[in-house]
Amino acid sequence: MTATAPRPADAGDPSFTELVAARPHLALHAQDGLTMDEVPLAAIADAVGTPCFVYSAATIRRRYAALAGALERAGLDARIHYAVKANDHLAVLALIAREGGGADVVSVGELARAVEGGIPPARIVYSGVGKTEAELGEALARGVGQINVESAEELDMIAALAAAGGWRARVALRVNPDVDAGTHPKITTGLAENKFGIPYAEAGALYAHAARLPGIEPVGVAVHIGSQITAMAPFRAAYGRIAELVRGLRGAGLPVERVDCGGGLGITYRDEIAPAPEALAGVLERTLGGLGLRLIVEPGRWLVAPAGVLLASVVLVKAAAPRRFVVLDAGMNDLLRPALYDAWHGIVPLAAADAVAPVSPAEVVGPVCESADVFARARGLPVLAPGARVAILDAGAYGAVMSSTYNARPPAAQVMVEGTRWHVIRPRPPLAALWRDEIVPPFLTGGTGRG
Ligand SMILES: *Cc1c(COP(=O)(O)O)cnc(C)c1O
Secondary structure, three states: OOOOOOOOOHHOOOOOOOOOOOOOOOOEEOOEEEOOOOOOHHHHHHEEEEEEEEEEHHHHHHHHHHHHHHHOOOOOOOEEEEEEEHHHOOHHHHHHHHHHHHEOOOOOOOOHHHOOOOOOOHHHEEEEOOHHHHHHHHHHHHOOOOOEEEHHHHHHHHHHHHHHHHHOEEEEEEOOOOOOOOOOOOHHHOOOOOOOOOEHHHHHHHHHHHHHHOOEEEEEEEEEOOOOOOOOOOHHHHHHHHHHHHHHHHOOOOOOEEEEEOOOEEEOOOOOOOOHHHHHHHHHHHHHHOOEEEEOOOOOOHHHHHHHEEEEEEEEEEEOOOOEEEOOOOOOOOOOHHHHHHHOOOEEEEOOHHHHHHEEEEEEEOOOOOOOEEEEEEEEEEEOOOOEEEEEOOOOOHHHHOOOOHHHHHOEEEEEEEEEEEEEEEEEOOOOHHHOOOEEEHHHHHOOOOO
């Protein structure tokens, strides 16, 4: 149905026009250049400086509604729990909360953030392979809606905590279905060799064990096979295996009310044929639909990645024949995906004149002292003068959240666009904020030397 169909080999990268046309919130205007919703991105870059992440609120809302609508039209009792790790900014969480969404969190930090953003604990699922006793205790005390258990060892830990605190823990067993998601190895999670989940063959016995534990209420099973998945076959295989497991558990007299279907739905960065939410809803309906289950879906990337861009300025262009290095003021510390996953991101000039000028290949790099600090190789770009600005597309997920201050580079500013208006949602901190919490011990602060 939606296997990744590569463009013809000679098609090359999509043009600026194609990239913009495929993203409804972006447009290229003859006067204003690249705009997001009703706002010229150059105006934001002028006011806030670069590097700067900009998110379209309307785009996140539209995508949430599209997914919710597809699930509803498929007749599923499904809830959307946004995977906070994709973009944990409070404004994004507040937006999801207002749409009625829940959250999927993988640490107590994300749990606290989600609550701070307005998502009630009852609508939060707590996942993660290494939850500490203290974290689990806090999750139980806050009353999270569901804890996804990743091992027999963790189940025992939760049972002991629940008994000690007088809590009743609603748990789902995260099962490893041993299905290849067909995505990048670093974002594959559902293979037996990956650290995630309970081996499929052991899930039945552990579920029965969970049902006998005081303080534990097993509510269902969970599965998450990876990220940026653009084919439906891996989802079909995983959910098919989970349906089989649910029937087996019920056959053994065990109650199963929910299946947490994880996240992983991919998007189009370059020319991948990304599945529509209807395709996912259809697969869910055909595999798990007839079982009277409450379903949970946990999209992260799909909801927020296309909504964000990273604005950067050209510092200088270094001619090193036959190569041309376009050095940006954004680096791998701001957007790690190209360095970590060999990810391809569209790069579009902000100025209208630059966007229509003839292009030739360029190496687009950041200023960080690492050879991996490369955004794109042999990318078609026009002649760009120092100070020219570009937007790196689809940076709304796994962008700011993965950033660091390596090379003593302060975090990029962040902005949210709403219609014709825009709001700074995180100013670029002053340099001194980088060392504000560092302590130089007294033996280094007295006197000027060894004397
Ligand atoms: C990362 C993660 C997600 C979200 O993945 P996306 O690919 O961003 O949709 C959902 N559930 C779990 C358990 C995860 O670890």
